[in-house]
Amino acid sequence: MNYRFQNLLGAPYRGGNVVITQNTQLISPVGNRVSITDLLKSQTITLPLQSSSNIRRIAASPDGTFLLTVDENHRCHFINIPRRVILHRINFKNTVNALKFSPDGKFIAVAAGKLVQIWRSPGFKKEFFAFELVRTIADCEDTVTAIDWSLDCKYLLVGSKDLVARLFCVEKLKDGILNKPFLFLGHRDNVVGCFFGYDKKNTDQVNKVYTITRDCYIFSWGYSGNNDGNFDENDEGNSEPASPGTPKRDGEGNVNGESLGNVKKRKDFDGKDLGEEGYLHKRKWELLRKDGFMQSPAKLTACAYHRGLDMVVVGFSNGVFGLYQMPDFVCMHLLSISREKITAAVFNESGNWLVFGCAKLGQLLVWEWRSESYVLKQQGHYFDVNCLTYSPDSQLLATGADDNKVKASPSAVAVVAVLAFSKVWTVSSGFCFVTFSEHTNAVTSLHFMANNHCLLSASLDGTVRAWDLYRYRNFRTFTTPSSRQFVSLAADQSGEVICAGTLDSFEIFVWSMKTGRLLDILSGHGGPVHGLIFSPTNAVLTSSSWDKTVRLWDVFEGKGAVETFPHTHDVLTVVYRPDGKQLACSTLDGQIHFWDPIDGLLMYTIEGRRDIAGGRLMTDRRSAANSTAGKCFTTLCYSADGSYILAGGSSKYICMYDVADQVLLRRFQITHNLSLDGVLDFLNSKKMTDAGPLDLIDDDDSDTEEGVDKQTRGKLGYDLPGSMPNRGRPIIRTKCLRIAPTGRSFAAATTEGVLVYSIDESFIFDPTDLDIDVTPEAVEDALDEDQPNRALILSLRLNEDSLIKKCIFSVSPLDIPAVASSVPYRYLQRLIEAFSDLLESCPHLEFLLRWCEELCKAHGNSIQQNSRNLLPALKSLQKAITRIHQDLADTCSSNEYMLRYLCSSTNK
Template sequence: MNFRFQNLLGAPYRGGNTVVTEDGVLLSPVGNRVSATDLLKSQTQTLPFEASTNIARIAASPDGAFLLAVDDASGALFINLRRRAVLHRMNFKRPVTALRFSPDGALIAVGLGKLLQIWRSPGFRKEFFPFQLERTYPDCAGAVTALDWSPDSKYLLAGSKDLTVRLFSLQGSKGQNKPFLFLGHRDAIVGAFFSMEKKSGRVFRAYTISRDGAIFTWNLVESHDFDDQEKLNSDPPSPGTPEQLSSRKDQGEDPMDIESNKKKRKNFGGGDDDENSETPLHKARWELLKKDFFMQAPAKLTACDYHRELDMVVVAFSNGVFGLYQMPDFVCIHLLSISREKITTAVFNKLGNWLTFGCAKLGQLLVWEWRSESYILKQQGHYFDVNCLAYSPDSQMLATGADDNKVKVWTVSSGFCFITFSEHTNAVTAVHFMTNNHTLLSASLDGTVRAWDLFRYRNFRTFTTPSPRQFVSLSSDPSGEVICAGTLDSFEIFVWSMKTGRLLDVLGGHEGPVHALMFSPTSSVLASSSWDKTVRLWDVFEGKGAVETFPHNHDVLTVVYRPDGKQLACSTLDGHINFWDPIDGLLMYTIEGRRDIAGGRLMTDRRSASNSSLGKYFTSLCYSADGSYIFAGGNSKYICMYDVADQVLLRRFQTTRNLSLDGVLDFLNSKKMTDAGPLDLIDDENSDTEVGIDQQTRECLGHGLPGSMPNRGRPIVRTKSLKIAPTGRSWAAATTEGVLMYSIDESFVFDPTDLDVDVTPEAVEEALESNQPQRALLLSLRLNEDSLIKKCIFSVRPLDIPTVSSSIPFKYLQRLIEAFADLLENCPHLEFLLRWSQELCKAHGHAIQQNSRSLLPSLRSLQKAISKLHQDLTDTCSSNEYLLRYLCSTSTKMQ
């Protein structure tokens, strides 16, 4: 029962900005969650916390230790990334349009509409209210859209929708810090950046980028006319104004006076002179060096980023084109099209060799290495609802089908989609893995059932009917000889031969759509459920028609077999789950689940959630691996877990707490109801959602999110499919948020066992120094620290491996096997680790056999790592066989 949220598949990106941390982790908002993709290890995990609504802006501290995530409701989460825990929560009270940490990590710049606020970063301090407001700048006439700090964290560039960029100083009193204005743009500002000299490290240039595709280059001009204190305190004329042009004519410099006035010159942005002689950047003189244009009209510039060390700019446009330019010469390095929709985020990594792009409408996330012109990451979620899912027999893969006509196959361990099949021409309604683990079946409303080869990644067989039909259910017998599919329109079940692809039989008798099919795990009996209020059992191989019929009082929505084949469960439209004995044809139990699944009121509901009967039924059922529990989900935010024998509710899993979805709240605010309907469903013709700067998430709401509605209203929370892994250690649910995965194997929080005051990292180090590797390994296993465990493994001498292996308690065996599986993928000491694995199996062989179910995931990971190494060594040896023969023969002749 201790299932916890593990990952979210099917949606790598849904809008907002992305961040690449110092250690190569890509952070991207996914609804009200944040997904962390390790680009070096090729793994993705969704952080185990939720915001109240969809996350709009995120910012990571320079050292990668903290993350600040702000949602559409202005709620902020301050997160410790290394422990994956929420440290603080607060509300900014206004919509956040821009967010940026200072380079030293001490300050946070927040754009709150027209206001710019500077907050003190909480860090690790223990305070009653950790967020401290340092300063507020109310100078902008439009919403702040871009922020950039100077390297010394003393100055800040802020671009806004009022077509200007302001240079703020954080030093001195508030009255003297009037910002410097960069003028001349003709559209909203998308990016503003400081540029540094590589040798001196001082700021000497700035770039401003606007939405119409213009980039302005500004140079900092050193001036010697600041001796007059009154002129020092006065503001210099802004570039582009008549005052500035006339002042430049009046300030003609004589080359003979340069040397005499050298002592009066001031360095800007941190030169070699005394700090007291530095002129503040916001009081200095800036000149417009040049204007450049990207020439992508009528497309708009939607995202940009700048890398200081490389002096390069990356820009992205609404037509899916991105460009990489070397500054300040404005040399185009790459100009490519990567999407057919608007690119909503573009960002450099720390080294500047990887570019990250995101398309919110398509749910697309790309990481591109521009030097080698190759993809580091290329992921795209389903465009519409995920209708169905299926686990592979070894629980290592997960297949999903959706309304976007695509079938995707995901690797459960990494969270990545490794193949997409797009041959279907209509919505995919059912997917099913064959027992051979390398064949996948899919049924669609386009009238075809297709078989996919997961070795060659191709459609090797297509099953059709004499006249077009719409298939909504799919199953195959345990031997894999026949394929059965139920229809939506003709109410028939079609049976094909897997080997020949021929249509063998058509099973008729149902009077409504056949929405569920499942073969008995132990026999060739097929169970089908239909909206005609019956469940029928068919003997497919005998061809005698329906063997047994189980009548119900309401429409039957789904049917499943217990893993031992001795029980049948089906859900009906009245919210009941009925359990039948398929052998004797008797009704065994009935669970009434209307109260359990009830919850959440839709905006269009005229009744409260407790009084409404809409959606109070289960559309998907799934037995646990041992058959003692059953999971049930439907058009609700809850997934229920029942004990079958006692017919009691054990636990309810709430799939989401995202208030951006409809059906999450039990009680709605009546003030939002008008004569024209709910306020959230009324389109605002004057809104600026098409700008793509501060409303990226809302713009894709009516298109890209699973469960979206055609009237651009909020998606409705629901669960369409439930499946448990064959190992019984995890289960997955196809929901509006995507494919949620719950597991009891992985632990993302600090969860040590058998701790006391003497079990510390210092004690492990002392044991290693005193040459006690066995004690050190046991202490590290009790601490459950991965780095310490691996360090202690390598401290054991090869001759002592058998002795240490036999002394490891069984409860630590799984953790040790997981460490070996990880080391085999990343460590060159192959023989040493294989000997460890061999001795562990020898010492604990009987215990492993007795507890194979609990150890199966870790053993499979170890087997996968060993098999991969074996294949690599085999290929290497076979390619070098003749070279080795030649070297051996040459050495023999020389002797």
């Protein structure tokens, strides 16, 4: 039961901006969560924190310790990244379009609607009033879109939709008087970005300003006047002339009878005197040059500036990005990375990497512009993931979905081509390393072959394809005489026979894996065959259908259906227990039926309608408790030892049941994201109008430049393309559940992506045979007395991970056979789990493999007789050994190539 959220796969980026901290840590929002990618280690993790809705903007402190996230409901989280905890929360009153820490990390500038608020940044300690509002700037006439701090934190550059960029002095004068901003005018469209430029000789001295607009233009501004950086009050040209009849504001002309030259001293937010320095915003700024990016009719959607290199990167709505050397506006690169809008562009700290995000495609790219090579290239599924499966060693995870690609024909007319993607992910790193896109319709089922090197996929396009995971190619395609739509897939243990169930003809097709020839067509079902699985112990094929039956087939003998299990409602899916002595199927009335496949008897039934119920759609006319729609399980999965079963469906919950006692152990709520439909149990009556719920009313004036074109369902959702009653709000659901063969993690294909949950044993104390004499001190005494056998058994009884590993290494290699044979069987599983953990990180490979070998020799018969209970631990051990074998094989291959090269060079 101790499963906790570990990672989110299937989509590396979903919208908003991205940031890079510590030069290599890439932080990107994924729905209402945040993912962190280590670009050096090639590993990504998702923080176990959730916002109330999709995240719009993020900002990281200069040292990379703190992260600020703001969602669509204006709710802000202040996060400690190393500890992965939320320290503080605050709500803003308006939509936040820009967010940035000051270079010294003391302040945060927030663009909330038309206002720019400057807050004092909280620290590590928890305070009752952590955020302190220092100043509010209300000079902008429209929504603020861009913010940039100067390096000395004294000036703020603000761009907005009123076609103006403003330069503010954020500090106060001596008497607490605020300065009037300088206005950069002349733009003809929204200001997308504004940046301070610095002198190359004096990197702290601002000498120019860049403003970038949505109509693909960049304005370069410079100032004239004294070169020493001091403001001359006698230079009338340095101040903006006032219009005739305009009354003087505070800070203009005379202040309490004194001239401006007498009040040049400034104070910071804490009241400290900052000395007599000139005012940057009082200089006479002038337009030096105006350059166009020549991408019309496309719009500029993202931009970034690197002050050290004096370079600008821009992204456009047609998928093109450009890299320009300033101030001469020299184009370094102009390339196309997609046909969709680029929604994020940023430099890393050293400036050698460019990061681009495309929200519509769920695409995240890191490009090294000097060598013109990709550092990272990840793209998630556009639609919901339909199916997933683990590899036999639990190291890989395959996902299938249906994804749309838009291509332009020679006649410039957009043609939609549907490409169904199958992706294979490395579970430990969270990266997708191969994508198969030969299917032309939704991928509905996946299956890993026992050899771990072949993946099968079934699709609605009427084909079953076999993929080679060594050469990354489709080496065999199974088809039918007439077009069919496949929704289920199974293969026997030997890998000789492939079976697929259809949606339209209600048949099961059987092929030979070696020849690809169609062997048989099994008929008898009167509805779509949505469940198909082979028994783990024999060659019996089991199928479930919407015709309210579960059928057992003898495929190899050709006898057809040998037994039928009738039900009172449509059967949605069927699964076998790992030992093959029990099968479970879910029906449309929300029940899970458990059958004995050998005797053909119904063992027991679990009523799950109340357990899965929860969440109300915006279009529902009844409350969640009174609604009858969706109260059933569409996917089931047994645990590795068969003691419990996971069940999910069209709900925000995943239910875990104890099979023997038929009780609910735990409910996992897969998301708290209010941007999805079906998360709330009760709708807010204040948001109800005569036209329906306020969230479903289409606002024609809304700005669609930001965000994602959301899809409610894929091809398996059975919704008509033109009928979207919830205005594109995705509906939360779980389409597929799979537990890893090791039993230490499970994955769920949900609307938000593939959620991976793993067992957390960091703080669990679960002793075995605990007695008054079983203490850590007793273990230490046994080690001091040179009794490794007694010390190991005591540590296993105490079940302390650190003590068990310490006792393992205290055994000399010569004593391993004797100690391994003396370990009681009831402690064997815990000992194998300890070896699995050690093999993941310990360098003493030969020593640990010797332990594993002696355990197998001493307890071989016990392991075979109780394989069901030890199967998860043995799978974990197999996974660790396989990974090490692959790493060593790659290293040896590289060394062999290097030695051959050196030998050939020496001979020459």
